[in-house]
Amino acid sequence: LYQPPLPDSALLVSRQGTITHLQREVKRIKEAEQKAREALDKSKAQAAREAEAESRRATGVQQPSVDPASTPRGSLITKPTIGYVRDIDLSVFAAGFLAKELCELKHTWKDGEVKVTALNRNQSDIHASIKEKRGKRALYYDLTLMVNWTGKSKLGRSSHSEMQGVMKMYNVAQDTKFALGGDKETSYMYELGFATQFHGACEPWATQIKEEAAELFELISLLITGKLVPAVEKKGELVH
Incomplete structure (x- = not known):
C-alpha cells in the first residue's frame, strides 16, 4: 500500500525523539x-586493606632486635629463654595501663561532658604479647574493651542532668586500625549502651549525651595507638 511521505515537521520531531533517546x-x-569503575576501585582498595591486615595478623608489629650484651639494668629477664619461639606475655601490664589511662579521658562541649569512669575488666578481654623467633621480635595484641562512662548535659534545663552508659570496643588488634566509617574486617568497632529508660526518643539533654558519647570512640582509639602500643613496646624492651 502506498503511504504518503511524512511532512518535514513530523520527520524533524521523529529525528529529535531518536536523538534524545x-x-x-x-x-x-x-x-x-x-559506577562499575568506582565499584572496582572500591573492591581493589578493600582487597589491599585486607591483604595488609592479613600480613599484620600473621607477622605482628615488628620490633627492633635486642642485643643481649646491651641488656640495661632493671631488665625483667637477663637471660633469653631456651627454645625456638618465646612468647612474652604483657597482657597484665596492658590491662593495668588501660585501667589507669582510660579514666583520664573526657569529652566536653558547650552544654556538658562525658567521661570514662572505669574499665570493666570482667567484661574485657585484653591480650598483648611479644613473640621472639630467631632473634626477631613482633608485637601482637587483641583487645575487647568494656568501658563505663558518665555524661551530663543541661540542654533544655536550668541545671545539669546525668546519665550513665557503657561503650564496647572490639576488633582492636595489630591487624586493624582506627578509621571512622571503616569496615569490620580491617577497622576498630564500637557499640554504645544505655539504661532502658533512655532507649528511643527521650529528653533533649539525654539525646545530646547519647550523641556526644560516641566521641569516646576516637579518644579511646587514639589512646590505644598513641600511648598503649608504645608503652607495651617499651615494656617489652626490658625483657631479654
Whole structure:
C-alpha cells in the first residue's frame, strides 16, 4: 500500500525523539561505566586493606632486635629463654595501663561532658604479647574493651542532668586500625549502651549525651595507638 511521505515537521520531531533517546542511552551507559569503575576501585582498595591486615595478623608489629650484651639494668629477664619461639606475655601490664589511662579521658562541649569512669575488666578481654623467633621480635595484641562512662548535659534545663552508659570496643588488634566509617574486617568497632529508660526518643539533654558519647570512640582509639602500643613496646624492651 502506498503511504504518503511524512511532512518535514513530523520527520524533524521523529529525528529529535531518536536523538534524545540515544543521548539518554549514552548518558546511562556512561553512568553505568562510572559506577562499575568506582565499584572496582572500591573492591581493589578493600582487597589491599585486607591483604595488609592479613600480613599484620600473621607477622605482628615488628620490633627492633635486642642485643643481649646491651641488656640495661632493671631488665625483667637477663637471660633469653631456651627454645625456638618465646612468647612474652604483657597482657597484665596492658590491662593495668588501660585501667589507669582510660579514666583520664573526657569529652566536653558547650552544654556538658562525658567521661570514662572505669574499665570493666570482667567484661574485657585484653591480650598483648611479644613473640621472639630467631632473634626477631613482633608485637601482637587483641583487645575487647568494656568501658563505663558518665555524661551530663543541661540542654533544655536550668541545671545539669546525668546519665550513665557503657561503650564496647572490639576488633582492636595489630591487624586493624582506627578509621571512622571503616569496615569490620580491617577497622576498630564500637557499640554504645544505655539504661532502658533512655532507649528511643527521650529528653533533649539525654539525646545530646547519647550523641556526644560516641566521641569516646576516637579518644579511646587514639589512646590505644598513641600511648598503649608504645608503652607495651617499651615494656617489652626490658625483657631479654
